[in-house]
Amino acid sequence: MSQALALFPWAAATWLLAIGVYAIVTSRHYVHLIGCLSVVQSSTYVLLLAVGYRRGAGPPIFYTHPPGTPAVDPVVQALVLTDIVIGATVTALLLAIALQLHKTRGTLDPEKLRPMQR
Amino acid sequence: MTRRARLLLCVLAAACLLPACLHVALHMPPFGAHPLPYGEAINALATRQRHVTNMVSAVNFDYRGLDTLGEEFMLLGAVTGTAVLLRGSRGEQLTARPGRVGNRPVAPRSDAVVLICRALAALTVLFGVYVVLHAMTTPGGGFQGGAIIAAATALIFLGEGYRGWRRIMRTGLLDAAEGGGAALYALCGFAAMAAGWPFLHNFLPLGTPRDVFSGGLMQIENAGVGFAVAGGFAVLFVEFLEETRAERDGDGA
Numbered sequence: 001m002s003q004a005l006a007l008f009p010w011a012a013a014t015w016l017l018a019i020g021v022y023a024i025v026t027s028r029h030y031v032h033l034i035g036c037l038s039v040v041q042s043s044t045y046v047l048l049l050a051v052g053y054r055r056g057a058g059p060p061i062f063y064t065h066p067p068g069t070p071a072v073d074p075v076v077q078a079l080v081l082t083d084i085v086i087g088a089t090v091t092a093l094l095l096a097i098a099l100q101l102h103k104t105r106g107t108l109d110p111e112k113l114r115p116m117q118r
Numbered sequence: 119m120t121r122r123a124r125l126l127l128c129v130l131a132a133a134c135l136l137p138a139c140l141h142v143a144l145h146m147p148p149f150g151a152h153p154l155p156y157g158e159a160i161n162a163l164a165t166r167q168r169h170v171t172n173m174v175s176a177v178n179f180d181y182r183g184l185d186t187l188g189e190e191f192m193l194l195g196a197v198t199g200t201a202v203l204l205r206g207s208r209g210e211q212l213t214a215r216p217g218r219v220g221n222r223p224v225a226p227r228s229d230a231v232v233l234i235c236r237a238l239a240a241l242t243v244l245f246g247v248y249v250v251l252h253a254m255t256t257p258g259g260g261f262q263g264g265a266i267i268a269a270a271t272a273l274i275f276l277g278e279g280y281r282g283w284r285r286i287m288r289t290g291l292l293d294a295a296e297g298g299g300a301a302l303y304a305l306c307g308f309a310a311m312a313a314g315w316p317f318l319h320n321f322l323p324l325g326t327p328r329d330v331f332s333g334g335l336m337q338i339e340n341a342g343v344g345f346a347v348a349g350g351f352a353v354l355f356v357e358f359l360e361e362t363r364a365e366r367d368g369d370g371a
Contacts, residue, residue: 006149014143018132025128026121052157055150060161060173063256063328067165073157074173078182081174082189085261085347089196092354096200099361111121 009050016043030098030108034091041087045080052076169324170254170333178259179336179343183318186339187303190346194300197350201293204357227279235277242270250344254333260340264347271352275359283359292352299346306339 020040027033052073058065060074102108147153164176178186250263275283310319322334331337 051152062165063171071161073154074177075157077174078177081261086189086192089193093196093199096203100203
């Protein structure tokens with residue numbers, strides 16, 4: 001049972017990545033595609049936090065516990081923290097591009113938007 | 119490329135990648151017992167070396183401070199790009215009316231909503247500042263606190279309506295907070311260089327552990343990140359909500 005549970009974080013990260021990439025490939029709308037990109041990105045959060053987890057350890061904050069008490073990895077947490085903020089702003093940038101695209105071309109369907117087409 | 123061909127290409131790529139992925143997945147260390155040499159070293163040393171109790175902040179603002187500077191400028195780049203894309207085609211009018219869908223009437227806000235939003239917005243800003251200030255001791259920091267402060271501006275929009283909200287949100291001020299925060303972070307690095315230390319060297323007095331103002335230079339970098347994130351997210355709100363306002367004659371397409 002614990003063996004299966006131990007695989008669960010990796011499986012969750014893989015599933016998020018796979019379902020996100022599949023949805024991007026078959027997407028018919030750019031706003032949907034940008035949402036799928038966020039799903040792909042969240043797989044990295046799950047993966048990083050799972051790598052940094054240590055069984056029985058506390059948070060990497062030594063305010064009430066003295067330094068030296070078992071704690072999870074602060075490096076991956078710092079990575080995820082900045083990743084979330086950057087992800088949110090990059091999503092905003094992509095949505096702004098989609099908005100401008102809709103103004104000039106009138107559609108957001110990748111099938112109807114051939115590259116370099118006037 | 120047709121839909122079918124695209125899907126076929128995706129399946130082909132997945133089939134090529136799958137053996138490598140499986141190989142890695144089967145050789146992963148067990149969950150919960152991953153070797154963490156870098157993290158363990160920081161957990162063991164950072165409180166003694168940098169006098170802070172929040173290890174995540176120690177990583178963000180000191181041990182990996184240069185990376186955070188890069189992320190800071192990615193934030194600046196993304197926000198600038200969004201502002202250029204949306205503002206460029208619209209012009210900057212502060213008096214524009216909000217857009218409406220069809221003939222749907224705009225219901226007046228109840229006094230209860232206005233009251234709750236005003237009280238909550240003030241408290242949310244206060245909480246955001248609290249989170250920014252406690253970066254070095256307890257869970258907190260410029261990234262989280264800045265996002266909380268920016269969220270308060272959405273509450274102001276809910277309570278005051280478009281016109282009142284737009285009067286409060288000075289775009290120039292928000293732009294200055296966004297760019298100035300990133301500049302402050304970079305200047306911290308150059309200040310250390312000017313004094314003869316390596317870039318971003320923590321040259322200020324470190325203070326005592328568990329004190330809110332411990333951490334030396336990390337405090338200033340953290341404040342810069344707080345300004346940049348709060349300003350950046352607020353600029354994004356302004357730009358996207360501006361898009362919903364009604365177009366008038368003489369506006370660009």
